[in-house]
Amino acid sequence: MKATFVFALAIIASASAGPQRSSELALQQRNLLEDLVKGFIQLIIESVQASGLDPLYVESAEGTYSFFDLEDVFTATGSLSEFNFEGGSNIIVNDVNFHLLSRAISINLSVPKLQLSVGSFVGTISVFGRDELEVDGSGRVVIENVNVVARLRVGLLPNINIRDVTGTITVGDVESDLNIILFGEEVSDRVNDFLINKLSEALKTYNTQIFEFFERAIIFLIDSLV
Numbered sequence: 001m002k003a004t005f006v007f008a009l010a011i012i013a014s015a016s017a018g019p020q021r022s023s024e025l026a027l028q029q030r031n032l033l034e035d036l037v038k039g040f041i042q043l044i045i046e047s048v049q050a051s052g053l054d055p056l057y058v059e060s061a062e063g064t065y066s067f068f069d070l071e072d073v074f075t076a077t078g079s080l081s082e083f084n085f086e087g088g089s090n091i092i093v094n095d096v097n098f099h100l101l102s103r104a105i106s107i108n109l110s111v112p113k114l115q116l117s118v119g120s121f122v123g124t125i126s127v128f129g130r131d132e133l134e135v136d137g138s139g140r141v142v143i144e145n146v147n148v149v150a151r152l153r154v155g156l157l158p159n160i161n162i163r164d165v166t167g168t169i170t171v172g173d174v175e176s177d178l179n180i181i182l183f184g185e186e187v188s189d190r191v192n193d194f195l196i197n198k199l200s201e202a203l204k205t206y207n208t209q210i211f212e213f214f215e216r217a218i219i220f221l222i223d224s225l226v
């Protein structure tokens with residue numbers, strides 16, 4: 001898989017490094033690249049599905065967990081039961097575009113439905129390096145129509161790499177029926193209201209952090225899937 005990916009990046013690099021080409025050749029090259037990127041995303045999706053991560057069901061677990069080993073992004077420590085997360089690998093690739101001059105790829109992806117439910121969770125959570133929150137919770141969240149439009153620049157030095165991941169993320173309807181106790185205080189209504197009514201706004205507020213996370217997650221995936 002890595003070979004395919006490095007090959008794709010190498011084409012991008014050479015496509016933009018060379019002298020002016022005929023527009024027909026440039027178009028062919030662009031189509032080839034767009035197909036390669038689509039194929040690569042498909043490979044990631046298939047490997048997630050094959051590895052049993054979607055749907056992800058955990059009967060009960062205890063310990064510390066962070067996304068992609070990125071401890072400053074999200075860390076949860078504690079115990080949980082009947083955790084279920086599904087829909088994350090049902091990714092629809094709407095559009096892939098290659099911008100020759102800026103050596104950037106823009107990708108438009110949708111996830112129709114994300115569902116998360118947990119029978120019980122007791123422990124601490126830390127998001128984006130903020131203070132640890134003592135949480136006791138259960139319930140279910142459904143997020144529909146998650147759309148991610150990302151722009152990735154391909155760098156050449158010191159190695160061919162991905163950098164400057166920017167973009168926007170939007171969500172459609174959100175259902176939230178969580179019971180959350182934070183530092184011993186009942187905050188379910190506030191949390192549900194936040195997820196149902198203010199998630200879109202929060203995604204804008206934390207846009208920079210979210211895309212920094214995506215950048216690191218993409219690099220992590222590329223390094224670890226190979």
Ligand SMILES: *[C@@H]1O[C@H](CO)[C@@H](O)[C@H](O)[C@H]1NC(C)=O
Nearest residue numbers: 094095108109110147148149
């Ligand atoms: C992304 O794709 C969706 C579905 O095709 C489309 O509705 C949306 O406008 C696209 N977003 C951008 C920024 O191109």
